[in-house]
Amino acid sequence: xxxxxxxxxxxxxxxxxxxxYGSFVIQRDLTFTIRRGDIFIIMxxxxxxxxxxxxxxxxxxxxxxxxVLFGDQDLxxxxxxxxxxxxxxxxxxxxxxxxxSSMTLxxxxxxxxxxxxxxxxxxxxxxxxxxxxxxxxxxxxDFYPSEISGGMRKRAGLARAMALxxxxxxxxxxxxxxxxxxxxxxxxxxxxxxxxxGATIVVVTHELASIFTIGNNxxxxxxxxxxxxxxxxxxxxxxxxxxxxxxxxxxxxELAHAAGAAGSG
Amino acid sequence: MAVAAQPSREQxxxxxxxxxxxxxxxxxxxxxxxxxxxxxxxxxTPAPASIGPRLDTAGPxxxxxxxxxxxxxxxxxxxxxxxxxxxxxxxxGLAFDTGNLPPGAGRLLALATAVPExxxxxxxxxxxxxxxxxxxxxxxxxxxxGEMLDFLGQAMQSFGKLLIGRARYRRSDLVDIVYECGAAAxxxxxxxxxxVGLILAFVGAVQLQAFGAQxxxxxxxxxxxxxxxxxxxxxxxxxxxxxxxxxxxLGTMQVNEExxxxxxxxxxxxxxxxLPRMIALILMMxxxxxxxxxxxxxxxxxxxxxxxxxxxxxxxxxxxxxVGLIDFAVGIAKSVxxxxxxxxxxxxxxxxxxxxxSAVGQAATSAVVTGIVFIILTDGxxxxxxxxxxx
Numbered sequence: 095x096x097x098x099x100x101x102x103x104x105x106x107x108x109x110x111x112x113x114x115y116g117s118f119v120i121q122r123d124l125t126f127t128i129r130r131g132d133i134f135i136i137m138x139x140x141x142x143x144x145x146x147x148x149x150x151x152x153x154x155x156x157x158x159x160x161x162v163l164f165g166d167q168d169l170x171x172x173x174x175x176x177x178x179x180x181x182x183x184x185x186x187x188x189x190x191x192x193x194x195s196s197m198t199l200x201x202x203x204x205x206x207x208x209x210x211x212x213x214x215x216x217x218x219x220x221x222x223x224x225x226x227x228x229x230x231x232x233x234x235x236d237f238y239p240s241e242i243s244g245g246m247r248k249r250a251g252l253a254r255a256m257a258l259x260x261x262x263x264x265x266x267x268x269x270x271x272x273x274x275x276x277x278x279x280x281x282x283x284x285x286x287x288x289x290x291x292g293a294t295i296v297v298v299t300h301e302l303a304s305i306f307t308i309g310n311n312x313x314x315x316x317x318x319x320x321x322x323x324x325x326x327x328x329x330x331x332x333x334x335x336x337x338x339x340x341x342x343x344x345x346x347x348e349l350a351h352a353a354g355a356a357g358s359g
Numbered sequence: 360m361a362v363a364a365q366p367s368r369e370q371x372x373x374x375x376x377x378x379x380x381x382x383x384x385x386x387x388x389x390x391x392x393x394x395x396x397x398x399x400x401x402x403x404t405p406a407p408a409s410i411g412p413r414l415d416t417a418g419p420x421x422x423x424x425x426x427x428x429x430x431x432x433x434x435x436x437x438x439x440x441x442x443x444x445x446x447x448x449x450x451x452g453l454a455f456d457t458g459n460l461p462p463g464a465g466r467l468l469a470l471a472t473a474v475p476e477x478x479x480x481x482x483x484x485x486x487x488x489x490x491x492x493x494x495x496x497x498x499x500x501x502x503x504x505g506e507m508l509d510f511l512g513q514a515m516q517s518f519g520k521l522l523i524g525r526a527r528y529r530r531s532d533l534v535d536i537v538y539e540c541g542a543a544a545x546x547x548x549x550x551x552x553x554x555v556g557l558i559l560a561f562v563g564a565v566q567l568q569a570f571g572a573q574x575x576x577x578x579x580x581x582x583x584x585x586x587x588x589x590x591x592x593x594x595x596x597x598x599x600x601x602x603x604x605x606x607x608x609l610g611t612m613q614v615n616e617e618x619x620x621x622x623x624x625x626x627x628x629x630x631x632x633x634l635p636r637m638i639a640l641i642l643m644m645x646x647x648x649x650x651x652x653x654x655x656x657x658x659x660x661x662x663x664x665x666x667x668x669x670x671x672x673x674x675x676x677x678x679x680x681x682v683g684l685i686d687f688a689v690g691i692a693k694s695v696x697x698x699x700x701x702x703x704x705x706x707x708x709x710x711x712x713x714x715x716x717s718a719v720g721q722a723a724t725s726a727v728v729t730g731i732v733f734i735i736l737t738d739g740x741x742x743x744x745x746x747x748x749x750x
Binding site: 152153154178181182184186188189190192193194195196205206209210254 | 527529532535611612615616617619620621622623624625626
């Protein structure tokens with residue numbers, strides 16, 4: 095692959111980032127790089143600040159300290175117009191879908207198209223249908239978000255996130271609340287998006303199956319030390335990470351369990 | 360030395376043996392705590408603290424062992440008691456031994472104490488003193504004042520964008536909101552203003568009749584309705600009806616991350632959500648106010664003509680004579696301002712909403728409260744102003 099041979103450029107760089115709500119520090123000293131074309135996993139136990147980190151990356155929450163760079167532009171020090179321009183390259187799938195509840199699925203997908211492109215109404219309608227068909231929701235154009243299931247809402251959210259063919263796609267817990275088959279289909283779709291659109295993908299998840307299927311780079315946030323304790327390919331980390339906590343996480347607690355059994359036996 | 364403990368509640372199911380405690384000594388270094396009977400949540404269990412004083416008087420020992428030979432049925436009630444005993448042992452420096460506790464209870468006890476309490480997670484903050492509370496309240500008042508000004512400034516900016524035709528919002532949203540806060544509010548506005556007109560006329564009639572001046576009921580109702588009551592009642596109805604709805608809608612959107620989704624698409628929630636709501640109220644409030652004025656006059660007329668036996672022609676003539684166009688104009692001007700206030704209060708509280716169901720409720724409540732306070736204050740200001748300007 096071209097991406098691996100010609101050292102891909104850094105797409106997102108996080109430098110010395112501290113995250114805090116008021117005086118309550120969530121994580122500190124985060125420094126990592128996401129390369130173009132990566133599928134980057136943000137992982138860690140519950141409550142360690144994964145979703146908060148995502149909010150910092152997409153520009154919803156200002157860092158307490160440090161930088162979030164896209165290419166060489168600092169998202170938080172850029173002029174408002176530049177910030178808007180950077181953010182327009184994002185597609186974000188929120189945990190619950192976050193579809194606009196007063197609009198139908200087609201209108202949800204069409205809204206960004208209508209606001210940010212010069213397409214005519216019937217073209218927009220056609221593209222919205224296409225995006226919905228890509229996530230398996232053909233025929234649901236005129237349904238409201240409240241009329242469909244949680245899994246469908248999530249897929250519709252993905253269709254909306256893909257509306258403007260984003261360069262970077264962010265996923266917040268994409269497989270939470272999905273059955274194993276749908277979750278697998280979503281993984282395939284994520285891989286397909288990376289390969290076909292060349293998008294960089296950032297995923298917050300603790301679904302091990304997904305992590306190993308799609309991830310090729312990752313960062314592990316630790317809740318006790320309040321900082322990152324590992325980064326790299328999750329498969330490598332599982333087998334060779336010096337931090338036992340990380341290996342244990344990626345082996346679904348097998349290490350601790352085995353140690354406990356050995357200790358009592 | 361065995362003492363039967365008093366169970367906290369005397370009520371027992373038939374067939375239940377009441378739980379008892381006995382503190383003894385099995386060897387010089389070991390205290391034994393005998394637990395017997397049925398230890399069930401439903402029938403109540405002794406408090407762990409009741410053992411404390413007896414541990415102090417029991418003399419020196421190394422450890423405390425549980426003796427569960429005569430234990431009957433047990434559930435969480437027993438576990439909660441034992442966790443308490445364990446803490447107690449830690450404070451007085453005794454080792455805790457589960458002894459011959461049933462294996463299930465022993466395992467659950469081990470599980471409950473396996474993960475140490477996370478440092479700093481417990482919210483054990485003492486109740487702040489009066490000065491601290493006053494300080495915090497004034498800080499938050501100061502902050503919320505700042506937030507309100509910030510919001511108003513942004514709203515003005517988006518109005519500026521609207522004027523030069525660059526504001527992004529959906530026309531179809533505007534139409535929906537106009538219907539929702541215009542036509543859909545007609546029945547309640549009609550009813551309330553009709554009744555207020557009626558009440559004004561009644562109150563006036565009783566007083567004026569004493570002087571034989573009942574014809575002036577027409578002036579009273581006309582001026583009060585046109586200048587004050589039409590606009591005021593409409594505004595209060597709209598604060599309760601539409602302001603609360605705005606806050607709840609935007610608050611729910613905040614909870615569902617819909618507002619986050621807007622802003623990450625580079626769409627301003629001010630332009631997209633607040634602007635159409637403000638425009639709708641600015642357009643609809645004067646119309647509703649005119650309608651409320653007419654209904655108020657009708658209510659007053661009903662009393663004047665039906666109850667005071669004034670003829671229709673006389674009543675209409677007196678109204679036309681007593682109430683000027685300027686009175687209506689003052690009322691309508693007020694209603695436009697009230698419309699802005701209701702929209703600002705509703706949208707501000709909605710946008711500020713936290714991320715839980717109870718936060719949405721609070722947002723709706725405080726939208727109504729803020730809205731009504733704004734309305735009354737502004738109405739007072741208008742009275743002073745019109746008086747000073749002699750209109």
